[in-house]
Amino acid sequence: MSTSAKRDLIEEYALVARALGAPHRLLLLEQLAQGERSVEVLASKVGMSVANSSQHLQQLRRAGLVTNRRDGKSVIYRLSDDETLVLMDLLQKHARRNLARVSEILRGLSGGDEAVEPISRAELAQRIAAGSVTLLDMRPADEYRMAHIPGARNAAVNALVRLAGAREQQGEIIAYCRGPYCIEALQAVAVLRNLGISARRMEGGLPEWRAEGREVVASDIE
Amino acid sequence: MSTSAKRDLIEEYALVARALGAPHRLLLLEQLAQGERSVEVLASKVGMSVANSSQHLQQLRRAGLVTNRRDGKSVIYRLSDDETLVLMDLLQKHARRNLARVSEILRGLSGGDEAVEPISRAELAQRIAAGSVTLLDMRPADEYRMAHIPGARNAAVNALVRLAGAREQQGEIIAYCRGPYCIEALQAVAVLRNLGISARRMEGGLPEWRAEGREVVASDIE
DNA sequence: ATATCATTCAAGAGAATCATTGAATGATCT
């Protein structure tokens, strides 16, 4: 009995890990880290069919990673826990430390300039308060509109070159995006540094910022 | 290109999670958390064939969770990182918080007495120094022999009742075992409290104790 | 009530994963 209990427990732990073990589900979680979403929105965001998304979401739910509620005709999913973010982040950190392919890709994305340390969220918050920083939100416009760090400006990687020419310098540039699996901020920093503009990225992303209870605003307030 | 880079990264993160997503592999990791082991020893410990163990170990290696080296005829595997422990632990914590079945099983094992808070390793270390505690190592004898907390006494759950009758009281009893997926310490506490003896378990297990740089000893020194 | 809409369910084809078996490799020991 005790042996089978152990078996059962381990099976459940494995279930959680398995739920994290498919790229599509990680993409769904990344979306959910931005905030709660309906099945339809999630499906279109990650580019898969609604039925397929629904099934993956249910797997995530069985693993206790997300919860759902009905809102009118829609079913809204959300992360069950801010700790889920920690789990996702640990996965990424582990991969970067121990898998050569991962560190290679990341080095490639950051233009070989991997020595650029990210700025901590705490320090960034101070710098924002002091006004000595220009903040770039590198996420899609609709996500920016829903919530972003106060004072941040929305930008796309493609538009950076143009934007850099016209901009008025105001302190160091800090870029951020979705969170653990974000790469746009990395690219942004690479592009800007190539142009001779000093830039860094924020550690983590908006979800982590929010999980720490820091302020975010929606676009119509700005 | 940037999109495919993101795909590749996420695929790697999922690979890590998938490696954690099979009970047999979690058992192997639990063993490895006790210390480095050869393939043969691991196979017999978790009760699977050598060939099968070897394949699972290679999967863990591809995910960067373990490394191996040759030592004479044997290949010795070990956790690649103390952070691997954190990952395993987080999996368990998440499951306990968010999966009803898990908390039920755990409640059953601890005799319904789940309110018994574990003692932190830091506090335990102080209590040991003060001599005001009786320590029980609930792992198999061979693991105890390889390394245990100084002053701990090896015990099996079955032998606890007998042991409790004969024992000389010396402070509170603290039990520990393997680590994140340990249940023996939980059972020990339940048995002892049923006998009216005050007992708690240590938070985490021997691997976490060692990961913090605390002292362990081998049996022949005792 | 009926129509509509978002989501879930059910069934099936295709791919990936798992355990077993027996052979191959690579290092040691005599």
Add this chain to the structure above:
DNA sequence: AGATCATTCAATGATTCTCTTGAATGATAT
């Protein structure tokens, strides 16, 4: 050099996972 031992490899069937398709459900709105 040959024998021995631990591990890995390769091939096989069994199981499980993934995605698609089309129908079913459940809630709202007219």
